[in-house]
Amino acid sequence: MEFRLKANIKCSGSVSEVVSAPEITEFMRDCNEGLLKKGAPPGCGAEIVWWNVAGEKIELKLVSDRFVRAHDALLRLKNELGKFLGKHRIGIRGMEIEDYEIAMEWEAELRIKKLPFVKEIKQEEGRLKLFLDVDEFALEKRIPDRILRLLEDKKEAARWKGKKEHWELLFESNKKSFYFDKDPTEELIKRGWIKHAAGRGQWIYGPQSTKIFRTFERVLLDEVCKPLGYEEMIFPKFVTWDVWKRSGHAKGIFPEAYYVCTPKTRDPEFWEDVMDYYKVTNEIPVEMIMGKIENVGGMCYAQCPPFWVFPQGETIPDEILPIKVFDRSGTSYRYESGGLHGIERLDEFHRVEIVWIGKKEQVIEQSKQLQAKYRRIFDELLDIEWREAWVTPWFMAQEGKTGLAELKEVGTIDYEAVLPYNGKWLEFQNVSVNGDKYPKGFNVKLQSGAELWSGCSGVGLERWAAVFLAQKGFDTDKWPAKFRSAVGELPEVFRFL
Ligand code: ATP
Ligand code: ZN
Ligand code: MG
Numbered sequence: 001m002e003f004r005l006k007a008n009i010k011c012s013g014s015v016s017e018v019v020s021a022p023e024i025t026e027f028m029r030d031c032n033e034g035l036l037k038k039g040a041p042p043g044c045g046a047e048i049v050w051w052n053v054a055g056e057k058i059e060l061k062l063v064s065d066r067f068v069r070a071h072d073a074l075l076r077l078k079n080e081l082g083k084f085l086g087k088h089r090i091g092i093r094g095m096e097i098e099d100y101e102i103a104m105e106w107e108a109e110l111r112i113k114k115l116p117f118v119k120e121i122k123q124e125e126g127r128l129k130l131f132l133d134v135d136e137f138a139l140e141k142r143i144p145d146r147i148l149r150l151l152e153d154k155k156e157a158a159r160w161k162g163k164k165e166h167w168e169l170l171f172e173s174n175k176k177s178f179y180f181d182k183d184p185t186e187e188l189i190k191r192g193w194i195k196h197a198a199g200r201g202q203w204i205y206g207p208q209s210t211k212i213f214r215t216f217e218r219v220l221l222d223e224v225c226k227p228l229g230y231e232e233m234i235f236p237k238f239v240t241w242d243v244w245k246r247s248g249h250a251k252g253i254f255p256e257a258y259y260v261c262t263p264k265t266r267d268p269e270f271w272e273d274v275m276d277y278y279k280v281t282n283e284i285p286v287e288m289i290m291g292k293i294e295n296v297g298g299m300c301y302a303q304c305p306p307f308w309v310f311p312q313g314e315t316i317p318d319e320i321l322p323i324k325v326f327d328r329s330g331t332s333y334r335y336e337s338g339g340l341h342g343i344e345r346l347d348e349f350h351r352v353e354i355v356w357i358g359k360k361e362q363v364i365e366q367s368k369q370l371q372a373k374y375r376r377i378f379d380e381l382l383d384i385e386w387r388e389a390w391v392t393p394w395f396m397a398q399e400g401k402t403g404l405a406e407l408k409e410v411g412t413i414d415y416e417a418v419l420p421y422n423g424k425w426l427e428f429q430n431v432s433v434n435g436d437k438y439p440k441g442f443n444v445k446l447q448s449g450a451e452l453w454s455g456c457s458g459v460g461l462e463r464w465a466a467v468f469l470a471q472k473g474f475d476t477d478k479w480p481a482k483f484r485s486a487v488g489e490l491p492e493v494f495r496f497l
Contacts, residue, residue: 011092099131117143185343258334274289299331343466352458388413426466439453
């Protein structure tokens with residue numbers, strides 16, 4: 001990797017008038033021999049290859065390898081120069097980055113067309129050359145380092161592309177009897193138990209399907225949450241960017257988010273043209289509205305991230321661990337690109353999210369206890385055929401969690417059930433051990449200083465319904481007795497002509 005930087009340092013007085021040429025030469029030579037080599041292996045580091053003093057301006061050309069990157073060298077140099085010129089009562093006003101080129105070896109197949117803070121990209125003969133558009137502020141914010149990390153991420157993502165996430169069967173239930181072989185969504189519609197809502201991937205659940213959902217929820221509370229000591233909380237359903245920056249979702253949520261916007265001002269006059277346009281045309285002037293609102297975040301996507309603002313920045317006394325809570329207070333939203341299907345894959349869905357925090361061993365132990373409780377529900381109450389698989393998404397591997405031991409402890413168990421009508425397996429819930437990701441991201445500490453871990457489990461109510469109804473059908477006599485009595489009578493209302 002090679003870095004070539006041309007910068008001008010602007011000073012408060014004329015350097016050429018006050019500092020003698022030999023003195024400057026000596027300063028530059030000293031920097032080349034010491035400061036710009038510090039921390040690099042012998043023979044490596046950065047080098048001032050040319051300089052010129054013109055009145056209040058010092059022009060510099062720096063070349064470096066990856067050990068002391070040229071922008072780091074420049075920041076070091078600015079500091080040192082400040083001290084040196086200070087002796088002559090000259091201050092540094094600022095820096096101007098005229099050119100910054102970074103060249104590296106690069107696989108030809110992976111084309112890079114656009115990067116932030118890069119005005120031009122040349123890619124040829126196994127090399128990638130970036131021409132950066134950065135100022136002093138961007139250097140201080142380590143933008144060049146972040147661009148290089150981004151390139152590493154892209155390389156890694158390309159390596160994983162097409163490969164499915166790691167999938168390993170952990171458990172398979174017994175074979176069960178199926179009493180239905182059709183698509184349950186179609187049957188639900190036919191019976192008038194659900195109806196497609198006005199929005200994309202959004203349904204209205206009638207009294208019958210709602211009663212089934214609420215029964216699932218009650219089963220979950222009675223069989224899992226209460227016996228394991230989970231307390232109910234209410235998590236926000238509108239999520240600000242700060243939360244998604246801390247949870248890591250800001251790295252990739254953009255194509256799937258439902259965005260939330262607020263008016264730039266509530267002044268009715270500001271909105272008068274929109275109101276008038278609507279009154280005259282009966283059409284919503286969406287473009288006009290877009291110019292008058294600003295984005296402030298998005299709708300709940302993963303359900304647990306906004307919870308973390310509760311313990312954010314706090315210190316937890318060891319003796320209250322593990323903390324165990326759950327939320328069932330609202331919907332989640334995802335713009336699902338392909339495969340929106342019935343109640344199986346939705347843009348608006350209902351989920352119970354279970355979250356636990358503790359020391360590493362406690363978090364792993366909680367995950368095991370949840371797994372045991374879930375198995376009992378699926379086996380005895382719902383009597384479904386399902387399997388459990390250990391999955392590790394590629395982004396976890398990318399975050400450096402590639403050590404085998406770590407991959408066995410941190411990761412997700414997907415619960416999947418077969419849908420008899422199409423033979424496909426559908427994930428209907430999961431259990432994740434997230435390691436120290438959330439406590440770290442939200443700066444939550446433990447009083448003893450030990451490492452804090454957390455886990456979460458998302459139970460999709462529509463997915464439970466899709467799986468149960470696909471396997472057990474709509475003849476309630478065929479439903480497992482315990483579940484039938486838990487549901488009770490299904491209401492008969494909304495009969496349309
Ligand atoms: P899938 O692979 O099916 O898209 P996912 O891996 O995106 O699922 P998670 O992000 O792990 O799902 O979410 C946890 C749970 O939330 C899922 O197990 C499922 O029950 C539910 N869920 C996720 N996306 C949807 C959706 N689009 N419609 C209905 N339920 C969903
Ligand atoms: Zn979660
Ligand atoms: Mg998904």
